[in-house]
């Protein structure tokens with residue numbers, strides 16, 4: 001009989017790539033290729049937009065060019081819009097949204113996980129969740145005003161409820177995503193129910209949880225405008241609506257650009273968190 | 286056999302729901318009976334779809350028989366347990382764990398400390414040739430490397446019974462041979478009982494004490510034969526042995542008959 005050491009030598013001796021991390025960095029050109037393409041199209045777009053104003057292709061009142069928006073931005077930074085500085089509008093909105101997101105995640109993820117794990121809880125709550133989730137949240141505004149008044153509570157609630165519901169649904173689905181084979185493998189290795197949940201179901205659900213949080217935050221950010229339509233006097237959403245009624249299209253567009261960039265930034269941060277904490281997303285094994 | 290059976294199947298029948306309705310799809314297993322004695326190495330040989338994985342699932346406790354009994358030490362099997370380890374047909378590593386953490390999953394679930402399991406874990410990683418890949422993640426390994434990691438993971442808790450579902454199917458001939466030799470060595474060192482599914486006759490003859498040949502669907506144990514070769518075995522000696530050719534011919538004959546039946550279709 002061969003010794004164990006001999007047996008091990010019979011195997012093809014692969015060597016791990018030494019000195020390199022598990023993932024090889026791509027060549028510089030390949031790494032920058034797609035960001036460069038995106039950068040080029042954006043630059044071209046902004047250029048054409050600018051020309052449309054400078055060459056008077058379009059009435060600047062209908063579509064103020066980027067230079068105009070930049071000037072408005074500087075002006076609002078210095079003197080504020082309706083007595084409130086621009087950064088305060090910005091911070092008010094992001095703070096409202098962030099508080100609502102955090103509360104929605106902290107409460108929605110466990111509730112969704114519970115609904116996914118317990119068919120009873122799922123059956124009890126699903127009708128409400130499925131009814132409320134596709135409901136346009138603007139329809140709730142009159143009720144919300146009656147219930148919460150016109151203070152911060154109403155705005156918080158509208159953003160919260162939109163993201164909360166979609167987080168719950170996403171988390172419930174994520175729990176069910178664990179394959180039978182993985183579950184079985186863990187069971188033959190002696191995992192009990194609690195361990196199965198902690199060390200298999202939960203990590204297995206993590207990539208999908210991130211995805212549903214991303215989606216929900218997108219939805220929550222969208223309902224910011226609805227929330228700030230509720231008798232606010234500050235915030236980016238309010239600024240856009242208010243400026244619209246005074247035909248200040250430059251302020252409207254500035255607000256849109258800021259809303260868009262902030263939403264983009266939220267999503268980008270989550271993508272990076274996902275890469276950091278769930279790098280196996282989409283990988284088979 | 287003088288030893289008491291560890292696993293015993295008595296007239297086991299199993300059906301599954303059909304593709305479109307809850308109507309049953311006919312028997313997958315019909316009156317399957319066999320025993321595994323302590324320390325035995327038994328191969329289950331049969332054509333694709335004859336119910337080999339279904340039998341393993343019953344013994345593992347993932348699924349229940351419709352009729353008949355599946356017993357472990359005389360007691361019915363109802364649920365999976367760590368005394369019955371399993372290597373699946375596809376590697377089922379956890380992608381969020383490194384190879385080392387995958388391999389040590391079993392002992393960690395049973396609450397062992399790193400000092401208790403790490404020396405053995407490193408030894409198994411070395412034996413399956415993955416010592417340099419302990420920090421890698423499953424998706425960074427080839428299919429065969431993943432299956433080797435899954436083997437180490439199943440071996441590490443020293444299960445009393447090891448259920449193996451075509452574990453070497455994804456390996457190249459050379460690695461496969463090395464893994465077969467390794468498996469017999471480990472089987473003897475950790476004194477486990479193995480039920481090994483394969484459709485490769487040479488593999489069955491090289492590994493097993495006893496070979497169970499299954500019929501085409503509905504699966505039954507069609508033939509049971511003792512493999513007479515003394516251990517340790519080497520493939521070179523085996524193929525030179527005249528009994529080897531004879532055994533292989535017998536098995537091929539049965540397998541051919543069953544294959545023909547499964548192509549014609551099951552008689553009503």
Ligand SMILES: Nc1ncnc2c1ncn2[C@@H]1O[C@H](COP(=O)(O)OP(=O)(O)OP(=O)(O)O)[C@@H](O)[C@H]1O
Pocket residue numbers: 301302313331332333334335336337338339340374484502
């Ligand atoms: N969960 C299931 N639901 C319905 N039918 C099933 C199920 N599992 C297995 N079967 C059926 O049972 C039969 C046996 O399947 P099984 O997986 O045991 O085959 P096998 O012998 O392991 O084949 P292979 O060598 O291809 O892995 C097949 O005809 C399959 O269609």
Ligand SMILES: [Mg+2]
Pocket residue numbers: 337338339374450
């Ligand atoms: Mg199978």
